[in-house]
Amino acid sequence: MSVLVRRSFPLGIAAIVGILMIxxxxxxxxxxxxxxxxxxxxxxxxxxxxxxxxxxxVTGFHVNQIRKRTAGRWPFSIxxxxxMFSYIAVGVSLTTMSGTYRWLYDAINFPLAQVMFSLLAFYxxxxxxxxxxxxxxxxxxxxxxxxxxxxxxxxxxxxISSALAQIGPWILDVPTKGAFRGLLITAALGIIVLGIRxxxxxxxxxxxRA
Amino acid sequence: MLKVGNFGTFYLLLFLFVLTLLSIWLVRSxxxxxxxxxxxxxxxxxxxxxxxxxxxxxxxxxxxxxATLYGEEGPQILAGLSILSHIxxxxxxxxxxxxxxxxxxxxxxxxxxxxxxSYLKEGRADEFRPDMVRHLSTEQQAYASGVQGIFLREKxxxxxxxxxxxxxxxxxxxxxxxxxxxxxxxTGTKTVQLPFLVAVCDYTLIGEEIFAAGAYISQxxxxxxxxxxxxxxxxxxxxxVLIGAIVTLFSKELLSLLKL
Amino acid sequence: xxxxxxxxxxxxxxDPRAIYVLLxxxxxxxxLFPLGLPIQIAAPTRDVYNAIEGLKGGAVWYGIDxxxxxxxxxxxxxxxxVRHLMTKPVKIVxxxxxxxxxxxxxxxxxxLKTQKKYGExxxxxxxxxxxxxxxxxxxxxxxxxxxxxxxxxxxxxxxxMKGIKTAKDFALVITCISLSLHNDAYVRQVFTPFNVKMxxxxxxxxxxxxxxYYPHQIVGALNGIKGATEYxxxxxxxxxxxxxxxxxTMAHVLLxxxxxVANIGYFASGRKR
Amino acid sequence: MIRLELAQVAQxxxxxxxxxxxxxxxxxxxxxxxxxxxxxxxxxAGHFAVMGIASIxxxxxxxxxxxxxxxxxxxxxxxxxxxxxxxxxxxSRFPIALIVGTGVxxxxxxxxxxxxxxxxxxxxxxxxxxxxxxxxNIILFVALLTSMTYFIFTxxxxxxxxxxxxxxxxxxxxxxxGSYGGTVLTRLATLVPTMQTLLSPDSLIATGLGCLLVLGxxxxxxxxxxxx
Numbered sequence: 001m002s003v004l005v006r007r008s009f010p011l012g013i014a015a016i017v018g019i020l021m022i023x024x025x026x027x028x029x030x031x032x033x034x035x036x037x038x039x040x041x042x043x044x045x046x047x048x049x050x051x052x053x054x055x056x057x058v059t060g061f062h063v064n065q066i067r068k069r070t071a072g073r074w075p076f077s078i079x080x081x082x083x084m085f086s087y088i089a090v091g092v093s094l095t096t097m098s099g100t101y102r103w104l105y106d107a108i109n110f111p112l113a114q115v116m117f118s119l120l121a122f123y124x125x126x127x128x129x130x131x132x133x134x135x136x137x138x139x140x141x142x143x144x145x146x147x148x149x150x151x152x153x154x155x156x157x158x159x160i161s162s163a164l165a166q167i168g169p170w171i172l173d174v175p176t177k178g179a180f181r182g183l184l185i186t187a188a189l190g191i192i193v194l195g196i197r198x199x200x201x202x203x204x205x206x207x208x209r210a
Numbered sequence: 211m212l213k214v215g216n217f218g219t220f221y222l223l224l225f226l227f228v229l230t231l232l233s234i235w236l237v238r239s240x241x242x243x244x245x246x247x248x249x250x251x252x253x254x255x256x257x258x259x260x261x262x263x264x265x266x267x268x269x270x271x272x273x274x275x276x277a278t279l280y281g282e283e284g285p286q287i288l289a290g291l292s293i294l295s296h297i298x299x300x301x302x303x304x305x306x307x308x309x310x311x312x313x314x315x316x317x318x319x320x321x322x323x324x325x326x327x328s329y330l331k332e333g334r335a336d337e338f339r340p341d342m343v344r345h346l347s348t349e350q351q352a353y354a355s356g357v358q359g360i361f362l363r364e365k366x367x368x369x370x371x372x373x374x375x376x377x378x379x380x381x382x383x384x385x386x387x388x389x390x391x392x393x394x395x396x397t398g399t400k401t402v403q404l405p406f407l408v409a410v411c412d413y414t415l416i417g418e419e420i421f422a423a424g425a426y427i428s429q430x431x432x433x434x435x436x437x438x439x440x441x442x443x444x445x446x447x448x449x450x451v452l453i454g455a456i457v458t459l460f461s462k463e464l465l466s467l468l469k470l
Numbered sequence: 471x472x473x474x475x476x477x478x479x480x481x482x483x484x485d486p487r488a489i490y491v492l493l494x495x496x497x498x499x500x501x502l503f504p505l506g507l508p509i510q511i512a513a514p515t516r517d518v519y520n521a522i523e524g525l526k527g528g529a530v531w532y533g534i535d536x537x538x539x540x541x542x543x544x545x546x547x548x549x550x551x552v553r554h555l556m557t558k559p560v561k562i563v564x565x566x567x568x569x570x571x572x573x574x575x576x577x578x579x580x581x582l583k584t585q586k587k588y589g590e591x592x593x594x595x596x597x598x599x600x601x602x603x604x605x606x607x608x609x610x611x612x613x614x615x616x617x618x619x620x621x622x623x624x625x626x627x628x629x630x631m632k633g634i635k636t637a638k639d640f641a642l643v644i645t646c647i648s649l650s651l652h653n654d655a656y657v658r659q660v661f662t663p664f665n666v667k668m669x670x671x672x673x674x675x676x677x678x679x680x681x682x683y684y685p686h687q688i689v690g691a692l693n694g695i696k697g698a699t700e701y702x703x704x705x706x707x708x709x710x711x712x713x714x715x716x717x718x719t720m721a722h723v724l725l726x727x728x729x730x731v732a733n734i735g736y737f738a739s740g741r742k743r
Numbered sequence: 744m745i746r747l748e749l750a751q752v753a754q755x756x757x758x759x760x761x762x763x764x765x766x767x768x769x770x771x772x773x774x775x776x777x778x779x780x781x782x783x784x785x786x787x788a789g790h791f792a793v794m795g796i797a798s799i800x801x802x803x804x805x806x807x808x809x810x811x812x813x814x815x816x817x818x819x820x821x822x823x824x825x826x827x828x829x830x831x832x833x834x835s836r837f838p839i840a841l842i843v844g845t846g847v848x849x850x851x852x853x854x855x856x857x858x859x860x861x862x863x864x865x866x867x868x869x870x871x872x873x874x875x876x877x878x879x880n881i882i883l884f885v886a887l888l889t890s891m892t893y894f895i896f897t898x899x900x901x902x903x904x905x906x907x908x909x910x911x912x913x914x915x916x917x918x919x920x921g922s923y924g925g926t927v928l929t930r931l932a933t934l935v936p937t938m939q940t941l942l943s944p945d946s947l948i949a950t951g952l953g954c955l956l957v958l959g960x961x962x963x964x965x966x967x968x969x970x971x
Contacts, residue, residue, distance in 0.1 A: 010836040014844035021848025022223070025216055041801070042816035043280045043845050046838050047316055048798025049820030054315030055792035056824070057345040058784070064341070072363075076777050080785035087789020096793060103754060108786040109349070111758035112779065114937055115765045116351035120377060121934035122769055123384035124406075124927055125493050125725060126486040130387075131409035132729045133482065133736045141913055142408070142920040147729060149924030154722045155699070155715050158510045171921040174879045178886025179918035180401045181862040182911065183417040185887075186894040187398040188858035189443050190421030191285045192223065193436055195847040195854075196230050202432070203288065219855040246896050279839075282853055284846020316842055319826035319835040326832070340827075349787030355765065355780045362772035388486070399858065405923035408916075416915070418894045434897075441897045447863070448891055454867035455884065490769045497931075497938050542936040714935045721931050 011201040018199045055084065083108075145171050226443055233435040244434040251394055252423050254413040255293070255370065258392040259300045262367035268307035270366045271297055272357070272382070273373030274397070275313040275350040279320070283374035286398040287317060290373030291324055292424035297370060298328035302337065309360060310343045313353045318345050354378035361385045371411075372396040372420055375403045383410040396420040481735025489728065496724045500716035504708040507716050514681065515700040517690030518669050521642060522554050528641030529561040529634055533656070534571040534578075537648040540673060541574075546711035547671045547698035548574060548646050549581050554705050556584045560641065561630045562592040565616065567604055567652065571597050572620060574646075589623075593630045596620035602651070606659040609637040637664040646671040653680040657687045671697065759946045762937065763953030767961070775960050862887075886914040 017039055024036035062077035070077075090101050132143040151157060152168020197203040236242040262269045273290035277283035294310065301308040310325060312318045322343045329338040346356035358381060360366070369386040371379060375397040386393045387410055395407035396415025407414045415423060418440070425433035475483075532552070536544050555562055564575060575594050586592055595616040598604045608615040612634050613625045625631050633639060637660050647653050647670060661668050667689050672680050674694035684691050692701060698711035764779035799820070806813040819838040826835045866887050871877040889911030892904065900908040941950045 006833050006836070010840035013837065013840040014847070017841055017844030018848035018851065021845060022852050025852040026220065038812065039841070039845065041805075042813075042819070043842060044798050045802035045813075045816040046820045046823070046842060047278065047280065048795040048801070049823050049838075050314070050316040050318070051348060051791045051795025051798065053318060053823050053826070054345045054348055055788050055795070057315065057318060058347070058788045060827075061341060061344060072774075072777075076781040079778065080781040080788075083782050083785030084789040084792070087786055088792050091789065091793030092796060096797075103750060104786070105790070107754040107757040108761065108782060109352075109790060111762050111940075112355070112765065112783045112786075113349070113351040114933065115762040116354055116381065117377065117930070118934040118937040119765070119769070120380055121721075121930040122490050122493060123380050124923075124930050125728065126489045127380065127384055127387075127406065127409050128725060128923070128927075129484055129489060129728045129732050133732055135736070135741075138913070138916055141916045142923075143729065145917045145920030146405075146924035147726060149921045150722055150725055150927055153925065153928045154719055155509050155696075156507050156719060159508055168921070168924065170879075171917065172925055174882050175886050175914055176918040176921040178866070178883035179890045179911070179914040180922075181866060181883075182887040182890030183401060183404075183894075183915065183918075184399055184858045185447060185862050186444060186891055187417040187421070188854045189226070189440050189447075190289075190418040191398065191850055191854050191858075192226050193230055193440050193443075194285045194289060194421055195851045196223075196227055197436060198285075198288070198843065198847045199851075200230070202234070203292075216856075218860040219852065222855040222859060223851060244897055247899050249896075278846070280842040280845045280849075282846070282850040284843060285850050287846075288843070316839075319823060319832070320839055322826055323832060323835070347784045347787040348791040349783075352783045352787035356784050358768060359772065359777060359780050401918075402922060402926065405919040405926070408919050409923065418896075422896050438897050441895050444891055444895060447859070448888055451863055451867055451884075451888065454863065455869055458868050459870065487770060494938075497935060498942065501935070501939055501942050542939075710939060714939065717935045717938070718928065718931050721934075722927065725927060 011204070015199045015201060018195070058084070225446070226439070229439040229442055230436055233439040234432055237431050237435040242435060243431065244438045246422065246426055246434055246437055249419060249422065249426055251396065251413040251415040251419060252426050254394050255297060256300065258368035258370070258394060259297065259304065259306060261392055263304040263306045265367045267365050267367035268309050269297065269301055269368040269370070270361070271308070271310045271370045273317065274371060274375040275353050275378050276376040277374040278314045279316050286374040286420065289398065289420045289424065291320060293370070293372050293427065294321065295324045295328050296427045298325045299332055302329040302332035302334040305337065308342050309364065309366070311353070311357055311360070312343060312345045313350065314348055315345050318343065350376060350378055354381045357382050358385045361389050361391070365389055366391050369393045372415060374398060375400050379403045380406040380410070383407065396423070476739060478735045478738035481731050482739055484728070484732065492724060493721060496720040497717045500720055501713045504713040505716045506703060506708050506712055507719050509699060509703065509715065511700045511704065512693065512697070514684050514691040515697050516704065517685070518551070518692055519701065519704045521667060521669055521689050522551070522558065525558045525560050525641055527559050529563060529639065530555060531637065531640040531643040532562050532564045533643070533645030534564060534566045534574045535568050535645055535647050535649070535652050536571060536574050537568055538570045538573065540648045543673060543694045544646055544648065544671065545574070545577065546695060546709055547692050547701065548578055550698055550701045550705060550707055550709055550711070551644060551671065552578060553582060553707050556582065556586055563630065563634065564592065564594040565608065566597045567601065568648065569597050569599070575620070590629045593628050594620045595625070602655040602659060605655050609660045609664060612636065637666050640666055643668040644671070647676070648673060650676040650680060653683070657683055661687050755946050756949045759941060759949035760953045762941060763950060763957060767957040770961060773960050773964060775957055890914050
């Protein structure tokens with residue numbers, strides 16, 4: 001009984017919902033389409049709960065840090081919780097469209113996301129310096145193509161040598177496209193087979209073991 | 211009522227469905243055995259955990275940001291999580307500290323359950339601690355900033371990033387390099403991130419390899435058989451492409467002849 | 471750590487912090503001191519320049535139809551075209567069909583120093599809601615649709631608005647656009663009925679599709695930040711776009727140098743792993 | 744000159760200081776970075792909690808209208824929280840199963856079309872409008888077939904098959920190199936506006952102060968590490 005409820009029920013739910021989504025594509029009937037739309041609504045609602053679960057989890061972790069007075073960490077945890085609860089207070093009482101909420105978002109979330117993306121520019125350089133060394137033939141292929149594309153992306157390049165400027169775009173347009181297409185097709189086969197196995201109840205990673 | 215545009219989808223799904231069933235049947239009743247070639251990236255996982263154990267420093271695992279289980283990239287997260295169950299068993303066995311970070315919280319209960327069950331299976335249930343699985347943030351870049359911090363503060367010795375990866379991949383991988391972690395990365399369809407994994411990580415699982423990993427690790431005959439099904443499908447697609455090319459080549463020829 | 475590294479080995483394994491410092495310099499220096507590195511100037515950009523350069527009096531309709539998210543990409547083009555216009559003997563009537571337009575107007579006026587007087591030489595009529603219908607209404611009856619300027623004075627009281635009734639009364643229509651449907655709306659509602667000269671500043675994402683209006687419906691177009699760079703070169707007002715372009719060029723050259731140096735180090739250190 | 748309002752000035756100061764603190768991570772992990780990191784995580788956690796509450800409200804509307812079926816996602820959503828329980832955690836499998844099923848279903852209906860059929864159909868035309876186009880089409884075709892061969896797992900890649908797969912591996916390395924080089928431009932396109940903001944007249948003082956703070960903190964921790 002317990003195995004039936006703990007394992008078979010979830011497996012059944014996943015299979016039914018998955019098949020429902022596929023059937024919707026083939027437009028088998030109005031009932032299917034409307035129930036698929038409803039299930040997607042449900043998923044939005046459940047993901048809403050999941051987002052709240054995330055906030056609870058973050059709170060739990062940092063309350064723990066504060067309680068244990070983890071060295072060098074706990075004062076920051078207080079800041080974190082304070083910021084989080086002020087967002088929730090403003091967002092729930094004044095809504096996200098309010099000026100105060102927008103102020104918070106534009107002062108904190110927006111610039112911080114932007115600067116984290118900027119860090120990528122630094123990292124892409126330091127990673128390149130290590131990776132682009134001509135250790136063997138494979139590394140040469142990798143490095144040469146990358147450099148040719150970089151050269152092609154220099155804005156003044158067409159004025160210096162239009163031939164050199166055209167190699168980079170060619171690499172991106174021809175061999176890269178071809179190789180990535182092959183990669184995508186095989187990965188897709190992997191995805192589809194994994195999906196079919198899930199619908200058949202053979203892929204049980206999401207159920208733990210018992 | 212089959213719309214013409216979905217014609218191909220239908221037959222492709224049907225074809226793979228039949229192939230999968232057939233391969234499972236062959237294993238079950240005919241005892242077919244499938245051999246899968248060596249995959250260096252997956253073998254490296256144990257090596258990395260071994261190193262972390264020697265150094266007594268933590269192992270980090272993530273399935274990446276942005277994607278959600280209920281979205282189209284859900285299967286790639288599942289593939290990553292099936293590798294997590296192996297990693298967690300290893301860290302349980304060797305008593306290596308484990309940190310799993312989660313971006314979208316819908317993955318959180320699943321990751322937690324997988325780690326918990328792996329510890330249970332190894333008889334180390336008492337060593338499972340809830341803070342092994344941490345949800346840092348749903349926002350991609352906030353998550354990345356958190357992972358950066360964890361890497362430097364806790365001196366991570368092995369880093370695994372397997373799943374649908376987004377731009378933050380390089381932030382995490384470069385920080386991993388900075389703390390001297392051995393890294394294995396892998397992603398299915400996110401081709402934009404693959405170059406960075408290849409450049410920074412010690413081993414990379416490319417494209418379909420992340421789906422093969424589960425079968426390769428478990429050596430479960432049935433899972434291995436589905437690998438066989440996938441390979442047959444690959445040959446079929448290659449044949450289809452070749453035939454398609456020949457047909458279009460000659461139809462073009464025919465067309466130009468007709469015009470003459 | 472005890473072993474001393476040779477110079478070659480140091481070149482191979484450049485300290486990431488040195489890389490970060492050099493990259494910062496390569497980006498910051500051109501931002502502070504734009505070099506104006508040459509680039510190829512596209513024909514639609516040159517035609518925008520010629521259209522403004524050729525103005526001999528009359529009035530210009532300037533649409534600031536931008537969303538806040540396009541600020542980094544569109545602000546340089548807005549600034550450089552207005553700066554060019556301000557040197558010509560024309561009256562300028564600014565207007566917005568997006569609610570975030572006024573923010574751009576403030577930022578624009580912050581960056582410009584001009585001899586022209588508000589009310590006499592130029593005016594801002596603010597945001598007019600209603601999307602395509604509003605554009606059409608404005609084109610057919612400017613004072614009747616706007617009524618007041620952004621600061622609350624009645625349109626009739628502004629000397630700059632004298633003699634402006636419909637789109638026909640403008641010598642040139644310029645518009646900076648974030649939403650691709652506005653590109654179409656302007657052509658449908660302003661060009662088609664009134665056959666006026668029009669110039670559009672487009673986002674790079676919209677450019678490949680909307681440039682098809684050139685040269686029949688619109689006489690010129692700028693392609694986002696790239697177009698702004700070209701325009702800054704044409705006019706000689708080196709600004710944000712040129713400095714961004716210079717910074718990107720310098721950074722790319724720096725990357726190539728880094729790779730060359732690292733490889734010299736690799737070969738000089740005996741090609742050890 | 745138009746005077747900026749106090750709120751705007753405060754916003755600029757906030758954003759600039761946080762930006763400088765994050766950039767200081769390039770040198771080392773330090774208290775200022777940690778502060779920015781925790782503020783960011785707190786802000787994002789708060790933001791997504793607010794979003795989550797908004798999503799839950801979506802379900803309340805049909806429920807109030809009398810659609811009893813919408814009780815199901817409410818219950819399933821609450822079951823997510825059993826993950827904190829040591830004994831009843833298995834209950835969270837029900838919402839997870841629904842979520843996984845949806846994801847698998849959605850990918851099964853889009854992946855065949857987007858990642859297989861639409862990748863094959865533009866690749867099979869070999870003849871182009873000129874010899875160069877034909878050459879390009881053939882290269883692309885070969886790259887596609889060889890890279891697919893690389894992903895054959897149940898046979899050892901030896902002999903002729905091995906050579907084809909090796910060619911596929913090289914094509915993929917070329918692709919990785921090209922893609923890496925192309926991304927450099929994308930990333931710089933974010934870095935440059937960030938730097939322009941830091942150096943704009945409105946924010947120059949804040950940037951300077953931020954840099955001084957970072958230098959102070961780094962210098963202090965360096966001296967402390969040295970004295971130890």
